[in-house]
Amino acid sequence: MHSPEERLQILLEASERLASSIDYETTLANVPQILIPRLADGCVVDLVGSDETVERASVAFVDPAKAELAEHIKRLGPPDLGASEGLLSLLEAGRGGLLEHFGEGATFAGTRADGPQILQRLAPCSGMVVPMRARNRFIGLLWLYSLESDRTFSHEDLALVEDLGRRVALAVDNARLYAESQAAIRSRDIFLTVASHELRAPLTALQIQVHSMRRLTTRAAGPTGMPGDTGVPSRPMERQSLERIAAKIEVAARQVARLTRLVDDLLDVSQIGAGRLKLRIEPFDLVQLVKDIFSRIEGQLAQAKCRLTLNATDQISGSWDRSRLDQVIVNLLSNAMKYGVGKPIEVELTASPAGARLCVRDHGIGIALEDQSRIFERFERAVSARQYAGLGMGLWIVRKIVAAHGGTIRVDSRPGAGASFTVDLPLVPPAWAGPERRSERPGLG
Template structure:
């Protein structure tokens, strides 16, 4: 949008050693929107030019000390003042050829005294208009430069948004692939088990249906069904968290008893992993928490410890730290690299350093675990060294946060 010239302040400088000449010249060139500065010497004029931006300088040639030509030479040698247009004024006769010397000094015009009022006003107006045009162009160029920078920033934001979108699409595709794989594995196992049983029944192999074999088969079926139920529960929990509807029902219960119950429930899984779970817990350690959700937290941590523990013992400790309860789960497995330790708590994320190859999963367990712990006003601490194992500590206050604190 073009700049209105009336919005541009115009500063004019007049330099003469005689007060009456300054007064007369200012009366000629004064106009609304113009601000006239007076200087009675070259030094005073230079000081003003270093402080203000002038559209025009009108210099008297014959001044004591520094004359107009010498002042012009100094102006042309200074970066800040070299572009100021100069009009020389002289009372000397034309035969002295001052005009030629003035133009050599960088003047744009030359006036002889006595001054013609109409000519002075016309010449000054020309340079004021030129200054307005130059300033308007400068402002428009600055506006264009600003617009260009804003456009560049917008392009960068769009590129970043595109990269985020592409990453989200890749995550979606990876997630759907993981879900399909994770659900297909137990379903395929159940399907094959069913086909084998049908084949034995068709061939009359009843020795495959003894009570002992039926018990083993039922337990295998139950494990596969529980695996699918757990995957579905994890997906539902993530959906509830996104909608802010993860239910919490805090009630007083014994944390040590809950830990013992979870360890016992995972005994068969620990045996299959070739590991032993050691529990140390005081009796009782009672607080107000959501028992079902904390069972979910400890189950997630223990399941991970068994997956990645390399068949080595897993330690579970329940205890006190000041006025907070602490549950710690330590394995002696492959550990987690420092660069992965924050990322593994994000949804659909798993560590890169070898853990993907050890076990599959949706990468939701630690995300859900952290959300549940934070919902209790607690936090999770992680210590891990690659090749030496990991320790996860769940630190909980004994009372749930109030509604105001949770908000």
């Protein structure tokens, strides 16, 4: 018999141990440690598998000499739950019971041929079985036996183990759900990697074809100063047709570029999620990088009708990954154009002895306070995909790249008042010693 204080202590210790890990195998290993030797001399755990069949998950005894027997019992597998009518009705009711009340078949061995020999070797003094349920589903059984200690289980013991069974069931179910979610994430990342690589080849071919058509229409339209131009078309109608074709080619080129960025983002998501983001660190001028980007996206700015202004010192020199910071800046500017069409965009660059600060400010729709931390998570968006295209990957990738440089990013915004994204970067990322280590540096997973 356990006093009320002892029962409460047992439950508290069990809850602490079960909460110590979300790993499925660790949780299963913790179950016997909770039950023996304090409550029983032997423990058998049967669980319902993914195919709805009962599987033997764990067998443990206090006596180390029974280790070989425990392995045999585990290989034996679970019993036929219909072998004992009394046991079956009890389990269907969701209650546990003392095994001596149910007669032959009401054991972890059921009516198996070698069951009596195993029980004879164990020579149990008393036993109980408790069903485990989680989310209104039967997920398994706990079998407890008294062997060397000669204790006889009481209804008070049964009530305590039923309480423990509920806690064990919840922990096992949560661990199983976590394992399934991790497997789903791994499958998704594998799919994203494969899909990205498969899409990249036809997109590259399409880019080449669009570029070739653009060159052909440029040549046919008349002299442009490029070698190979043949002259002006003889009729105005021909020129108009060529201009329409050229306009359509430009639209196609923009869509190909958009698809390429999407494929690159998908590949980044899978690589970063797997901890494979690599940084190629080199010294360069951040102000010049921003100016180069401005020149490159002039067409997009004109299309979005956004006036861009830059407030920066002459030079901010540091050591970063040029390509990845280019990706960060382009992403922030693309968001500013997307959510602030027709509105001005301000970019500010400042330096301090410790680092560089980049601020991109738009005057668009803004972001609600409750969404401002969520938008930096994977596949999260603050607005409906029906209103604004996108998969919610950009800011997550930006945050990971900035963090890999040892920096931070934050947003300051109000609905209807635009958004200001501020990136702070050290002038030299952590763990980078100079040009001799320029090749690759692991990023954050």
